[in-house]
Amino acid sequence: xxxxxxxxxxxxxxxxxxxxxxxxxxxxxxxxxxxxxxxxxxxxxxxxxxxxxxxxxxxxxxxxxxxxxxxxxxxxxxxxxxxxxxxxxxxxxxxxxxxxxxxxxxxxxxxxxxxxxxxxxxxxxxxxxxxxxxxxxxxxxxxxxxxxxxxxxxxxxxxxxxxxxxxxxxxxxxxxxxxxxxxxxxxxxxxxxxxxxxxxxxxxxxxxxxxxxxxxxxxxxxxxxxxxxxxxxxxxxxxxxxxxxxxxxxxxxxxxxxxxxxxxxxxxxxxxxxxxxxxxxx
Amino acid sequence: xxxxxxxxxxxxxxxxxxxxxxxxxxxxxxxxxxxxxxxxxxxxxxxxxxxxxxxxxxxxxxxxxxxxxxxxxxxxxxxxxxxxxxxx
Numbered sequence: 001x002x003x004x005x006x007x008x009x010x011x012x013x014x015x016x017x018x019x020x021x022x023x024x025x026x027x028x029x030x031x032x033x034x035x036x037x038x039x040x041x042x043x044x045x046x047x048x049x050x051x052x053x054x055x056x057x058x059x060x061x062x063x064x065x066x067x068x069x070x071x072x073x074x075x076x077x078x079x080x081x082x083x084x085x086x087x088x089x090x091x092x093x094x095x096x097x098x099x100x101x102x103x104x105x106x107x108x109x110x111x112x113x114x115x116x117x118x119x120x121x122x123x124x125x126x127x128x129x130x131x132x133x134x135x136x137x138x139x140x141x142x143x144x145x146x147x148x149x150x151x152x153x154x155x156x157x158x159x160x161x162x163x164x165x166x167x168x169x170x171x172x173x174x175x176x177x178x179x180x181x182x183x184x185x186x187x188x189x190x191x192x193x194x195x196x197x198x199x200x201x202x203x204x205x206x207x208x209x210x211x212x213x214x215x216x217x218x219x220x221x222x223x224x225x226x227x228x229x230x231x232x233x234x235x236x237x238x239x240x241x242x243x244x245x246x247x248x249x250x251x252x253x254x255x256x257x258x259x260x261x262x263x264x265x266x267x268x269x270x271x272x273x274x275x276x277x278x279x280x281x282x
Numbered sequence: 283x284x285x286x287x288x289x290x291x292x293x294x295x296x297x298x299x300x301x302x303x304x305x306x307x308x309x310x311x312x313x314x315x316x317x318x319x320x321x322x323x324x325x326x327x328x329x330x331x332x333x334x335x336x337x338x339x340x341x342x343x344x345x346x347x348x349x350x351x352x353x354x355x356x357x358x359x360x361x362x363x364x365x366x367x368x369x370x
Contacts (some may be wrong), residue, residue, distance in 0.1 A: 241299070
């Protein structure tokens with residue numbers, strides 16, 4: 001089917017959103033470089049210790065991402081809604097989300113004044129962004145998996161919250177969810193509360209197989225539905241090896257998200273109510 | 283005393299107990315990572331469990347080259363547990 005035959009297609013709207021998406025990406029890249037040379041070093045300079053720097057840089061990241069989202073929504077390129085946000089307010093929580101799109105982490109950081117995330121190797125080699133991510137004390141995804149789990153768990157226990165995408169990379173559209181066990185290992189090592197965030201984008205945009213300029217026939221709309229927190233300790237018990245608990249917890253997350261993604265896709269934000277009791281522990 | 287077959291049977295029990303791996307999948311030629319879904323952190327847990335059972339330590343360097351169930355069996359066998367029957 002040709003794009004112009006799609007119901008609701010309007011070439012002017014399409015062209016504007018294509019332009020707006022490109023402009024947003026350019027601003028994101030350019031803004032990142034600019035802030036890495038101005039605001040972020042300034043914060044570093046006026047903060048007396050590592051912890052103050054981290055908190056202020058993380059807060060600055062939140063505002064930066066909010067401005068970016070404001071730009072994209074104002075241009076009419078995307079829209080989004082969040083329900084159950086207050087559930088993410090606790091300390092030392094492991095925020096686990098499915099990962100349909102490129103901007104999932106932007107949406108989550110924009111909602112949270114202080115949160116850690118795991119940053120891939122490439123960013124630590126980026127000449128501009130390596131400093132802000134280090135000052136934010138984000139966790140590098142390098143070295144051994146064992147070290148990553150240990151440092152993430154230590155931060156959680158000290159009261160810092162962490163965002164993890166258990167899939168490890170963006171979801172492949174149309175494929176069943178495939179989650180690695182690292183998130184479960186971190187949650188179990190820290191005996192943390194898990195806060196599941198279901199992210200659905202309709203029509204799908206900025207997905208794994210889509211370059212940025214493959215925009216949908218109408219504006220992409222993101223729904224973030226925060227579920228009821230559950231303690232990782234529910235999966236542990238006498239005589240259960242941690243490796244096994246990690247498998248059970250990961251299996252639970254795969255089932256939870258498979259169900260919740262379907263529920264949110266079909267019922268929209270109304271799914272929040274129905275999702276909570278049905279999707280907590282069996 | 284400890285033939286490779288006995289070590290294999292004992293290893294099978296450990297893999298089931300630690301990871302709930304389907305015993306039917308645990309064949310000597312099965313790849314730990316691809317066929318049995320063990321990840322790098324699981325491998326560390328497996329090493330620790332084997333150490334508890336055998337009282338001897340398989341060097342992590344040795345384990346890096348381990349790919350299949352038979353490789354683990356051979357590594358345990360190579361520790362020379364001729365009279366200390368593992369896990370008994």
